Amino acid sequence: MLRSDKLNKNPKLYIFLPLYYSLWADSELTTTEAEGMQQLIEKQLWLSAEEKKWLQSHLEPSKPPKPKELKSWKAIIQKLELEGLTDLYEIGKSLAQQHAGDTEISFEESLKEDFQQTELSLGLLSKEAKYNFKSGHETISTEYKKESNFDIKKMAALLDGNQAELIQKVKQVISQPSFAYREYDSLTEQREQVLTWCQELSKHGFGAWAFPDYAGGKNDMEGYFTIMETLSYHDLSMVIKFGVQFGLWGMSVYFLGTGKHHRNYLKDIGSLKLPGCFAMTETGHGSNVRGLETTATYDHKNKTFTIHTPNPDARKEYIGNAALHGQMATVFAKLIIDGEDYGVNAFIVPLRTTDGKMIPGVRIEDCGRKMGLNGVDNGVIYFDQVVIPKENMLDKYASVSEEGEFESSISSDNRRFFTMLGTLVGGRIGIPRSAISATKTGLTIAIRHGENRKQFGPEGGEEIPILNYRMHQRRLMPPLAEAYAIHFALKYLTQKFLDRTEAEAMEIEALAAGLKSYATWFATATLQECREACGGKGYLSENRIDALKNDTDVYTTFEGDNTVLMQLVAKNRLTEFRREFGDMNISTIFNFVVSQARTSFTEKNPIIVRSTATEHLLDFEFHLNAFRYRENSILSSAAQRLKRHIEQGMDSFDAFNVAQHHLVNVAQAYIERIVLEQFQKQVNETEDESCQMAIAQLCQLYALHTIEKNSAWYLEQGYMEGVKSKAIRKEVNQLCWEVRKNALALTDAFGIPESCISAPIAVKSI
Amino acid sequence: MLRSDKLNKNPKLYIFLPLYYSLWADSELTTTEAEGMQQLIEKQLWLSAEEKKWLQSHLEPSKPPKPKELKSWKAIIQKLELEGLTDLYEIGKSLAQQHAGDTEISFEESLKEDFQQTELSLGLLSKEAKYNFKSGHETISTEYKKESNFDIKKMAALLDGNQAELIQKVKQVISQPSFAYREYDSLTEQREQVLTWCQELSKHGFGAWAFPDYAGGKNDMEGYFTIMETLSYHDLSMVIKFGVQFGLWGMSVYFLGTGKHHRNYLKDIGSLKLPGCFAMTETGHGSNVRGLETTATYDHKNKTFTIHTPNPDARKEYIGNAALHGQMATVFAKLIIDGEDYGVNAFIVPLRTTDGKMIPGVRIEDCGRKMGLNGVDNGVIYFDQVVIPKENMLDKYASVSEEGEFESSISSDNRRFFTMLGTLVGGRIGIPRSAISATKTGLTIAIRHGENRKQFGPEGGEEIPILNYRMHQRRLMPPLAEAYAIHFALKYLTQKFLDRTEAEAMEIEALAAGLKSYATWFATATLQECREACGGKGYLSENRIDALKNDTDVYTTFEGDNTVLMQLVAKNRLTEFRREFGDMNISTIFNFVVSQARTSFTEKNPIIVRSTATEHLLDFEFHLNAFRYRENSILSSAAQRLKRHIEQGMDSFDAFNVAQHHLVNVAQAYIERIVLEQFQKQVNETEDESCQMAIAQLCQLYALHTIEKNSAWYLEQGYMEGVKSKAIRKEVNQLCWEVRKNALALTDAFGIPESCISAPIAVKSI
Structure with a gap:
């Protein structure tokens, strides 16, 4: 197109160039579009028949301009000063004037309208067309930027409230190099790392935070929740392992047990010297825990309970800390005295010795890989007539008397069980x-x-x-x-x-x-x-x-x-x-x-x-x-x-x-x-x-x-x-x-x- | 309660037992509830003052029955034949009669109503109360069961349509023991397994299925989709690796290349002898691929293209098959001829030798662990002035002429690129x-x-x-x-x-x-x-x-x-x-x-x-x-x-x-x-x-x-x-x-x- 002498002879023809460029560059030229253009050309009385023919010859859908030619059109237009030009007509007019040199050229008033109508019917947004030819295009969307219309420190203080100091302390700990994230070659490696982290946390006193003074704690339940929350900015396996140990295992002893249990266990739980589990869920009973089937049968002669898994569905499942580290567990089991079922109660049952050997009668399987939380060693526990002493019953809400009688201030087994569960609502x-x-x-x-x-x-x-x-x-x-x-x-x-x-x-x-x-x-x-x-x-x-x-x-x-x-x-x-x-x-x-x-x-x-x-x-x-x-x-x-x-x-x-x-x-x-x-x-x-x-x-x-x-x-x-x-x-x-x-x-x-x-x-x- | 001689003296009192049991067993007895009961008792003219007092003494919220006692109430009631008894009143009446022995007893008509009103105000669902005492309780929800109201084989045929035979064939392959799922000790192991599976699939001809005969294929694109779909019942890393090799890499050569590329590559691609990649996405350009920055600069003297990564944002990212196995890649890059940019085109670029050595100028990093699809070896590719021969341009939609001129039937660079992408819609x-x-x-x-x-x-x-x-x-x-x-x-x-x-x-x-x-x-x-x-x-x-x-x-x-x-x-x-x-x-x-x-x-x-x-x-x-x-x-x-x-x-x-x-x-x-x-x-x-x-x-x-x-x-x-x-x-x-x-x-x-x-x-x- 540009090589033709038509343009040299009549530079006014340049007025079409921006429109032509937009048509071919935008999308495939359809027959309808070509027809629309032809009508525009046809209407122009100032064009000679030859010029019209020439213009129309560049509108055949089957004969597109060569890529290089299209680029040269664009290059010609880009040389213009586009500032102040608002649409394709204006750009075209300027282009024509530029090529006419000193000769002043003019177009009929109606041409502008003809252009606009054609553009509209072709779906071209004429007033944005100039951005095809220039760089830089500012819009609301490009100019919109971030701001900060408030004091970030004050907002942080608002979120943290009276816990700011403790939050700071926890953050400091989990930001230490020893807490850097790492990749693991195996499940074992990941679990060991998570255990190490929990040990480190307990050294800072976080594990025992909610426990009484004598157990190394601060008697601060609010702080315990703050710790859980803040730790959760870090690895969540660590948080859940932490929660299993200090929250589930620790709190079950604390809230369901009495003085003797507190004195015996809380300190070692808080320091993680005594890793333990919370063994409630069974394979057959997850949501409907009232239906748990593990039994704790009382033997009055020996003053013991025998913990037993009566069938595979009654095995304890998904128990955190069980697969590897747990040495004891709070086990929920139906208490049987003289053949009478007194509903679900809680008992402390040993699983492993301090050097990690399994207690006879306890069998544990590894739950294996999970979707996540792979740093927590979940396991399945089977009990085969495991005998525990009478004092291992967590007896805050129910106990067995010296005479071997079941005692509780709550008559109904169900209600007692749900009262016990209620104390664990902290989870x-x-x-x-x-x-x-x-x-x-x-x-x-x-x-x-x-x-x-x-x-x-x-x-x-x-x-x-x-x-x-x-x-x-x-x-x-x-x-x-x-x-x-x-x-x-x-x-x-x-x-x-x-x-x-x-x-x-x-x-x-x-x-x-x-x-x-x-x-x-x-x-x-x-x-x-x-x-x-x-x-x-x-x-x-x-x-x-x-x-x-x-x-x-x-x-x-x-x-x-x-x-x-x-x-x-x-x-x-x-x-x-x-x-x-x-x-x-x-x-x-x-x-x-x-x-x-x-x-x-x-x-x-x-x-x-x-x-x-x-x-x-x-x-x-x-x-x-x-x-x-x-x-x-x-x-x-x-x-x-x-x-x-x-x-x-x-x-x-x-x-x-x-x-x-x-x-x-x-x-x-x-x-x-x-x-x-x-x-x-x-x-x-x-x-x-x-x-x-x-x-x-x-x-x-x-x-x-x-x-x-x-x-x-x-x-x-x-x-x-x-x-x-x-x-x-x-x-x-x-x-x-x-x-x-x-x-x-x-x-x-x-x-x-x-x-x-x-x-x-x-x-x-x- | 049961041990009292009151019951022996007046067995009619037994009528209260089921109601008492329900009250204490259901939930905590509130003062309001106790009062409601007291009103009921007060109204009964047939009770002596002493009996009333005795009954009321068992309604003190602070003095619940012992768990064992509550159980014994239940045991007494359970001995009854409950069939035909519809509510607590009826059960109580039967119980009273049973304990009265041969003496016929009767209650005033109004008692039944008194009972019902009290139960209602206490929120007891009397007509379901019998299920507290008997086992077996059939409801709509318990009785609802699965059925199969249609012919499963016919339904399967409907789903499979004309592809049934091929589906069967694919299922047979992926059900073989060699396709059993397994756990992996490492990323490397998983990736090797997935490669092996893909190799096995290609042996069955699945990889080349859509390709022409001469490339070992069946020219059956429909079948290719069926294969992808059916394989997806199995491991999805395998499916995606399969799709990268045969779909993305293979189809890009097939649809963007011409005869010479087809003859040179398709057969080896289909057999997985030539593992390859589809290198489009760049770090800086994922969705807006039109903005890709990798360059392919044409050198007319040597008739070569030089593939280059001009900045870190232009490196190819997430490229499947790149980290380990890919030997070649379809690389999308801006074609530059004589300093002129002709938009994004596609080129075949070697990455590794057949024995896995890196081609000079190519640098690949491993994307590492992902949320999933870890059997696919995604990588990041950098090109440092990698020279490839002219024939490596996939030239179906654009080419460079013998004279070094860019040629294409599509004028606009953008439109040409989107046309090319359009052919890949199969993905x-x-x-x-x-x-x-x-x-x-x-x-x-x-x-x-x-x-x-x-x-x-x-x-x-x-x-x-x-x-x-x-x-x-x-x-x-x-x-x-x-x-x-x-x-x-x-x-x-x-x-x-x-x-x-x-x-x-x-x-x-x-x-x-x-x-x-x-x-x-x-x-x-x-x-x-x-x-x-x-x-x-x-x-x-x-x-x-x-x-x-x-x-x-x-x-x-x-x-x-x-x-x-x-x-x-x-x-x-x-x-x-x-x-x-x-x-x-x-x-x-x-x-x-x-x-x-x-x-x-x-x-x-x-x-x-x-x-x-x-x-x-x-x-x-x-x-x-x-x-x-x-x-x-x-x-x-x-x-x-x-x-x-x-x-x-x-x-x-x-x-x-x-x-x-x-x-x-x-x-x-x-x-x-x-x-x-x-x-x-x-x-x-x-x-x-x-x-x-x-x-x-x-x-x-x-x-x-x-x-x-x-x-x-x-x-x-x-x-x-x-x-x-x-x-x-x-x-x-x-x-x-x-x-x-x-x-x-x-x-x-x-x-x-x-x-x-x-x-x-x-x-x-x-």
């Missing part, structure tokens, strides 16, 4: 706190990567950080907000647990069960999202998400399967309702519940259900009302439904089964309300203004994202109309966009030691 | 097909476990298979239905790909990209669900879900990041719209689209939006209409939105960014419609009636579950009202309950070799 606080730490690490890695990694950009412009993409924000900002939300909720749970009265025991158990499920499901989902958000880099083990995801994966299962726990929470909520209304009978209560939901809870103000005003959508009160409304309605509808089924003659077991899906939602709505309530409280109590603003935004994002997640339910109920749910979606997008600015700073505030993050993709570019 | 068919096989294996394991594993049950009844729980069904039945749905959709995609014309290329690329994303996200989510549904057992590596989940985790990333692909699909859909309407200009099209959505697509019949009739909810036409309505509305609203933003002066890059979330939904809705359409077609074409009924139910479940997932959107649009979305939720529950019967049989129909399943928890109990 359901430690695990979610560990999960949140792991999630914070994952988010820190993914958000740093999102800042560092650039990919795609506008034509001619620079590539942009992937965190500037709206979808990427959608993937990572709501979890970031939720991590903060759950952090504060777990702090609240911990405090409630520490201050608990007996009357609150059930409520706290339900809260712990619910938050454990909520936080661990959140961890699983978020770490999965982080893996994907880091692309192929996220798949490499060196970038840590592999370990974080796989090690925490079982958190949704152990310490109670999440789905089972959510049923428990729901049942507790139903019971609470019954209790609150004291002596009414069930139907009165149900009726009362229903009327509650229909009146005071509802208040479906017709203006509110349609309101899309930003200040309303961001309003804390609106959020909390919406959460409460959902919690109460869903609870009362579940109650109604169960009542209806049972009244219609359905067996209660079936009725609860039919309502299972509903009940999980009851639990979910309850937990969500608690989480929001505590988050709002935290925002209101925050003194530093910049921090307050930052977490207020997170709180709004958490609230609206949760409402969005449940929007089908709200729409179904008529609590909001379509316009409002759409406005909420838009507001969530906007909040993600806003929070993205602070995202890096918000992860910095977690204060995770760099040596613990360790991922090469998360190295901070300063 | 986006192979990967989702592999993902579905892995998912089928996961579902088979989880569903078998759900049948085998029993936990909890009604009071006094047997434990039930966990698959009888509604929540468990909710977790596994919709994915089972979706696995079938996607199976048929992928069959359709494959067929379209095999029969493709050039005009359909773009559409098929979009379909493949969309189905790849849909299927791999589904695989990730489902395998996660399977892991959790198998509890602690699911966490043990021996049960395979570990490997299935972790090996497939990167499927959502490689062959194109899913989120990026979904944007491409959406853009394609927007373009399709433009094309369909030919020569209208953009605004006309947008207006047309809008009016379409508002009228013909809509048809929001006020009766239909509220209809909850089962036959309507299960109706195929309703389903497809709903899917189509969503697809079209969401597409036109996205188009409108983009148009509005651009018209308001927003840069198009920003406009697309703002709409990203919306665009992913456009793609999702499109894919869902395709999947449903093909599933319904398959149901309609199925001849065997029992199979037809079984898959029709799955199709309904897939449709309704998808509508339920999107119900917020439907409600927002007014396409359905709350009553209808509630009815749909209920119908989904019901379908899960129904499908559960066939679940085991439906996984048997997948026909996965037992040696491939291998998980101990999935051993079939016959």
Whole structure:
């Protein structure tokens, strides 16, 4: 084209060059497009027939310009000064003028319009066309950058609260060179390393932290949870091994045993001189632990118990510390006295001698490789008539008298067992706190990567950080907000647990069960999202998400399967309702519940259900009302439904089964309300203004994202109309966009030691 | 209580025993409960003051019966013949009569009512109380069992279609003892095993299957996909190594090269004599491959290209087969001739000699451990001025002439590159097909476990298979239905790909990209669900879900990041719209689209939006209409939105960014419609009636579950009202309950070799 004398003869023809270039460079030229162009040419009265023919000859789909020729078109255009030229017509006009030299040229007014119409029909965005020819293309997306609108140190202090000093101490320990991550050639090597780490931790007194002074402890349960949480920035096998030893094994002796056990064992447990296990789960009974089959038969003559595994399904399974290191175990077994079954009780049973030899009658198999947590030596234990002395019964809640009689202040075997389990609820606080730490690490890695990694950009412009993409924000900002939300909720749970009265025991158990499920499901989902958000880099083990995801994966299962726990929470909520209304009978209560939901809870103000005003959508009160409304309605509808089924003659077991899906939602709505309530409280109590603003935004994002997640339910109920749910979606997008600015700073505030993050993709570019 | 002479004197008092037992056994006795009982006692005129006092003395919350005493109450009651007794009153009455011996005793009519009222207020379910005292308690949930309402062999034939013979052949090979799974002591060992397996597969001709006769192949691309899919029942590292060698390396030579390359290389590639790599991705460019920076500089004097890595970001990364075995690679690099950049082209570059020595100028690092696929030796490749002969350019789409001129029938460098990539779309068919096989294996394991594993049950009844729980069904039945749905959709995609014309290329690329994303996200989510549904057992590596989940985790990333692909699909859909309407200009099209959505697509019949009739909810036409309505509305609203933003002066890059979330939904809705359409077609074409009924139910479940997932959107649009979305939720529950019967049989129909399943928890109990 450029070599033709047509252009020399009539430089006005250059006006077509930018359009031609765009057409051929953009995509394949279709017949329709060629026709559109032909019409444009046809209309131009200033063109000679020969010129028209020549122009049209360059529009045959089957005869594209040679690659080199196309490049030369572009080179010609690039020589122009493009500043101030807004579309292909203007660029073409300038080009024609340039080639006409001093001769002033002009075009009819209508040509501009003809050009614009043609471009529109060809789908060309003319005003952006100049970026095909120049470098540098600034857009909102390319210019958007990280900021830090608050004081990171103050935010860290807010998160750490009164535990800051201990957190610092733990971080210092796990940042030491001896805690550097390493690769392992074998399972054995990994387990030894994890044991060594735990030994080191116990040397710093962390293992005994919750125990009494005489056992080397600080009598500080709150500190114990802080330690679990902070250690969880590091290797999670180490955390779980630590938890098995000091939490499960240690606390079972502490809470289920009495003075003699405390004096005998706690010190050695805390120093890890006496590694032990918590042997509850059996192959046949994981969730339904009430059905455990291991027996502890009392022999009054010798004052001993005989621990026995009556069948393969009754072997103890997945027992941490069992495969290699455990020397003793708290074993849960059905106590049999004179042929009478007194339900499940707990006993200290030796497994190995101090030099690691197996005790006769104990057989242990290795559980082998797992999806994660391979530094924990899980094992399967069989007992073949293992005899232990009478004092090995952990006898806080039940004992055998000198006369060989069973004694307990709790009449019912089931209730006694669940009371015992209730004292161990701490595990359901430690695990979610560990999960949140792991999630914070994952988010820190993914958000740093999102800042560092650039990919795609506008034509001619620079590539942009992937965190500037709206979808990427959608993937990572709501979890970031939720991590903060759950952090504060777990702090609240911990405090409630520490201050608990007996009357609150059930409520706290339900809260712990619910938050454990909520936080661990959140961890699983978020770490999965982080893996994907880091692309192929996220798949490499060196970038840590592999370990974080796989090690925490079982958190949704152990310490109670999440789905089972959510049923428990729901049942507790139903019971609470019954209790609150004291002596009414069930139907009165149900009726009362229903009327509650229909009146005071509802208040479906017709203006509110349609309101899309930003200040309303961001309003804390609106959020909390919406959460409460959902919690109460869903609870009362579940109650109604169960009542209806049972009244219609359905067996209660079936009725609860039919309502299972509903009940999980009851639990979910309850937990969500608690989480929001505590988050709002935290925002209101925050003194530093910049921090307050930052977490207020997170709180709004958490609230609206949760409402969005449940929007089908709200729409179904008529609590909001379509316009409002759409406005909420838009507001969530906007909040993600806003929070993205602070995202890096918000992860910095977690204060995770760099040596613990360790991922090469998360190295901070300063 | 039982030892008291009160009972002997007046056996009528026994009537209270079952109630007393239930109160103390059930839970802690509260003051309110005790008061309720006291009222009951107070009302009984037939009791003496002394008797009343005695009865009340056993109701003090602080003085519970001893555990042994409570047991003896139960023992007394258990001696009764409980058959025919419906509640605590009846049981108590029988007990009193029994103890009265021959003396006939009677109670006032009103007592029964008093009892019932008290029980109700105490929250006791009286009519189920008898199960506290007897064993055996049959309920709907305990009695529900698996069935098989169709011919499994016929279903398998339906799934396999015309590929049955080849599938059989592949299954036979991977079931051989040499393919048994094993544990590995090291990465090296695992990689060697996987190589050996691939060699064995190539001996059977599977590697060359798609290649021409002269290269030892069958010229059968359909068969190649079948092989990939069937192999995926086995180790996935093997599958990916197989895919890298024969799919990526082999097909790139086949589709981007010409005769000389085919003759030189295909045979050795197919036999695995010549292991090779596909070196496209660079550290700096994963998704945005157009920006690759490796250079291939042409030297006309020597007729060579010099391959070079200009900076660390331009090194080739995650390249399968590179770390250990690859001897050559298809390298994508920017072709430079005389300083002019001709965009990305492909070249065959040697990496190692046949005896494994590195070629000078090539440096390879090992990517090390990954989350999964550790049997594949991924590596990082750096080129330092590596010279290759001119004929090594894969020159199907572009070449350098004898005169040293660049030649191509495609003018634009970008378009040429994307055309080249388009020929490799097969990878986006192979990967989702592999993902579905892995998912089928996961579902088979989880569903078998759900049948085998029993936990909890009604009071006094047997434990039930966990698959009888509604929540468990909710977790596994919709994915089972979706696995079938996607199976048929992928069959359709494959067929379209095999029969493709050039005009359909773009559409098929979009379909493949969309189905790849849909299927791999589904695989990730489902395998996660399977892991959790198998509890602690699911966490043990021996049960395979570990490997299935972790090996497939990167499927959502490689062959194109899913989120990026979904944007491409959406853009394609927007373009399709433009094309369909030919020569209208953009605004006309947008207006047309809008009016379409508002009228013909809509048809929001006020009766239909509220209809909850089962036959309507299960109706195929309703389903497809709903899917189509969503697809079209969401597409036109996205188009409108983009148009509005651009018209308001927003840069198009920003406009697309703002709409990203919306665009992913456009793609999702499109894919869902395709999947449903093909599933319904398959149901309609199925001849065997029992199979037809079984898959029709799955199709309904897939449709309704998808509508339920999107119900917020439907409600927002007014396409359905709350009553209808509630009815749909209920119908989904019901379908899960129904499908559960066939679940085991439906996984048997997948026909996965037992040696491939291998998980101990999935051993079939016959």
